[in-house]
Amino acid sequence: MQRYLFQVSVLIGTFIIQIVVVPHINLSGAQPDLVLVVVVCFALTEGLIYGAASGFGGGFLEDLLQAKYMGFNMLIKTVVGAIAGIFKDYGPKEGILIPLVGVFAASVFSQIMMALMAFLFGETVVFKSIFNWLIIPTALYNVLFTPFIYPAVVKIVNWQQKWARFEAPK
Numbered sequence: 001m002q003r004y005l006f007q008v009s010v011l012i013g014t015f016i017i018q019i020v021v022v023p024h025i026n027l028s029g030a031q032p033d034l035v036l037v038v039v040v041c042f043a044l045t046e047g048l049i050y051g052a053a054s055g056f057g058g059g060f061l062e063d064l065l066q067a068k069y070m071g072f073n074m075l076i077k078t079v080v081g082a083i084a085g086i087f088k089d090y091g092p093k094e095g096i097l098i099p100l101v102g103v104f105a106a107s108v109f110s111q112i113m114m115a116l117m118a119f120l121f122g123e124t125v126v127f128k129s130i131f132n133w134l135i136i137p138t139a140l141y142n143v144l145f146t147p148f149i150y151p152a153v154v155k156i157v158n159w160q161q162k163w164a165r166f167e168a169p170k
Helices: 002-020 034-046 048-065 072-086 097-120 127-166
Strands: none
Touching: 002 034, 002 048, 002 127, 034 048, 034 072, 034 097, 034 127, 048 072, 072 097, 097 127
């Protein structure tokens, strides 16, 4: 139980950084999505269930702030977390290449899905300009933060696993 609470607190902390600090880091309208990076990192270290659960929680937090399309972030981040969790066993935990590729792919996928959902709900979406000025810069931003976030998530998960061995059964 404590393990889940700690992961929830990491997501809440990341969400707070996302809403307080990230708006000041803006490159042509693109901003990093630190919650997405943390979701992918948890998914790559913990697997499909944790990835989907952390995506659901992180997306829910983001949806609470965004009243226009309630549920978009939750759905997209849940799917992204689940898909990234499938790739848990495809590479060493110590390596950074799989997380970099995973975060880039997840960023592109989530931004395309957000644009597609906005289009389906009647928003004017110019995919060529969004791809060049929002999707690729956001994905690159997220990849820039991955080498700092992924090792921290791996250490957190390893610490949690060591701690779980010392807990007394109930």
